[in-house]
Amino acid sequence: MSQSRDFAAVILAAGKGTRMKSGLHKVLHQIAGRAMIDHLMASVDSLAPSHKVVVVGAGREQLETALGVRAKTCLQEPQLGTGHAVQQAQAQLGDFAGDVLVMYGDVPFVRTATMQAMLDRLHGDDNPAAVVLAFEPEDALAYGRVIADDAGRISKMVEFKDADEAERACRLCNSGLLAARAADLWALLDRVGNDNAAGEYYLPDIVNIAIADGRTCAVVTTETPDEVAGINSRGELAAAEAQWQQLRREEAMEAGVTLRAPETVFFSYDTEIAADVTIEPNVVFGPGVTIASGATIRAFSHLEGAKVGEGCEVGPYARLRPGAVLEKGSKVGNFVEMKKAVLGEGAKANHLTYLGDAEIGAGANIGAGTITCNYDGYFKYKTVIGERAFIGSNSALIAPVTIGADAIVAAGSAVSRDVAPGDLRMVRAEQAVKPGWADRFHDTMKKKKAAEKKD
Structure with a gap:
């Protein structure tokens, strides 16, 4: 004994x-x-x-x-x-x-x-x-x-x-x-x-x-x-990694995790994954990741130091860096990066977005191409987005800034001042229209090109 x-x-x-x-x-x-x-x-x-x-x-x-x-x-x-x-x-x-x-x-x-x-x-x-x-x-x-x-x-x-x-x-x-x-x-x-x-x-x-x-x-x-097994060379190091990963994949599947292509998923020594999580091909987990039940991690995503809540969806092609937290039912889609940011329950950032040093309220929608401008070259600043706020595509939120609950930021805006709850903020240059200008431009350029060919 x-x-x-x-x-x-x-x-x-x-x-x-x-x-x-x-x-x-x-x-x-x-x-x-x-x-x-x-x-x-x-x-x-x-x-x-x-x-x-x-x-x-x-x-x-x-x-x-x-x-x-x-x-x-x-x-x-x-x-x-x-x-x-x-x-x-x-x-x-x-x-x-x-x-x-x-x-x-x-x-x-x-x-x-x-x-x-x-x-x-x-x-x-x-x-x-x-x-x-x-x-x-x-x-x-x-x-x-x-x-x-x-x-x-x-x-x-x-x-x-x-x-x-x-x-x-x-x-x-x-x-x-x-x-x-x-x-x-x-x-x-x-x-x-x-x-x-x-x-x-x-x-x-x-x-x-x-x-x-x-x-x-x-x-x-x-x-x-x-x-x-002793490790004395790069080849033996790679073999040890493969041995460890194979065992960990088997343990994950036995615990109720679905791996679509097990040989392409790489875990870290401390990765914690609950039952009924689905992991698609080519996903890499760095240290410090926990995944709650019902979450889906789509292909080609990289997670490190992140917490993914129940029923969340990540990726494909998403990157979660240390301090990223997805609360229940939230979603980040393709080419979204999060760092030291919390995505509230049911909130979404579906495309082409960077969320750094940010707090996003429940039910908020972050439009494609949105970035939180959190760094001025010396210090980091925080962006707070309220519940159910709507951030239009291609917006730049220049921290420190707060967007209130139910507020709307119009697409293409560069927001550097707080937006009150329920307000609309539109920050765009005035659009100028010159009728017929494009037609005249094309005619001129075509004639110029034709003249060059004769020469």
């Missing part, structure tokens, strides 16, 4: 990540709008660790800035292997005597339940010195093998190059993740040598040392191999 135990999480993130070919630290590359290390830390945080220590190296400033106060950091320099990396966390943990869970910042999808299973196994009746997380891939390739009995007790950890034919036939592979009690971990690491081709100190060596001492070591196996 799982139970809460005092544990520390040590996350290794000191690698240079050269295969990424990026100035951005490898573990800060995003999957579904969230840095891969933050995916991992969110799962860790679900277990409420006493301590979190991230081992940093190259690009440490980026990581320390990104982590802030969420975790302590320690420097591994020079980088002499995974065992050496874990040892650098000892000073940060001080006299901590609980369990230590060692993970990798570029292995972001380890489930909370898997972490808990490792900690639980560490306190099994056979009192293992260490617990290794293993996985069973379709093709075991050259992974290190974990040789264990049916009870999960390890008899040997062996690198592929050192394994005999029978050991290579074993499909249980070492993920590199490990759990141990702090006292056991530090004592065993002190005995790890670097007598190998790379001259490095390897964390898995503590298992074989403990076994040689007559101690038990145990293995826990992942639910799927994808759980411990």
Whole structure:
């Protein structure tokens, strides 16, 4: 039975990540709008660790800035292997005597339940010195093998190059993740040598040392191999994104969301979508989006930091930016952009409109080509449009400005002063009519063109 135990999480993130070919630290590359290390830390945080220590190296400033106060950091320099990396966390943990869970910042999808299973196994009746997380891939390739009995007790950890034919036939592979009690971990690491081709100190060596001492070591196996997939290149990053998106799409459809073309819809890590929402093809959700029941998100729309209410309609080709709120039954249509704006219940902005820093009342109608002019080059200003107001096409509302309830703004108006409730505001240049002018102009130009051709 799982139970809460005092544990520390040590996350290794000191690698240079050269295969990424990026100035951005490898573990800060995003999957579904969230840095891969933050995916991992969110799962860790679900277990409420006493301590979190991230081992940093190259690009440490980026990581320390990104982590802030969420975790302590320690420097591994020079980088002499995974065992050496874990040892650098000892000073940060001080006299901590609980369990230590060692993970990798570029292995972001380890489930909370898997972490808990490792900690639980560490306190099994056979009192293992260490617990290794293993996985069973379709093709075991050259992974290190974990040789264990049916009870999960390890008899040997062996690198592929050192394994005999029978050991290579074993499909249980070492993920590199490990759990141990702090006292056991530090004592065993002190005995790890670097007598190998790379001259490095390897964390898995503590298992074989403990076994040689007559101690038990145990293995826990992942639910799927994808759980411990490492990300070291742009290709692997793309594969991880695809893996995450596929799972999220399946979850959405199982929860009652209609996806017309699932493979073309992209979610963010925190997207919240209620049942009976319909999402058409080629829709992208950035972070911070919630969609209420009965809403329809039409094709080629992009939403980020937006709240879409019950029964609303968005798009096609709409863009909702942070702070956009659509209240019940409201609608934005093609080529409409909203930013930090509220569209009241039943209000509509059907075509070619920009609504920024605005509050639109219930039942209002925003005509095609309308813009709220919210920025003067230095500051942002607010536009308030009252309930049931009608804004004619191609209008410019120059903020700060208030349009009262039931007011009408005539098409083509540039409004820079408040409009009282129920008023009509028409702001246009006087139209001049010159009878026959166009006919005379065309005649003159045709004669001129004909003369040029003769020359």
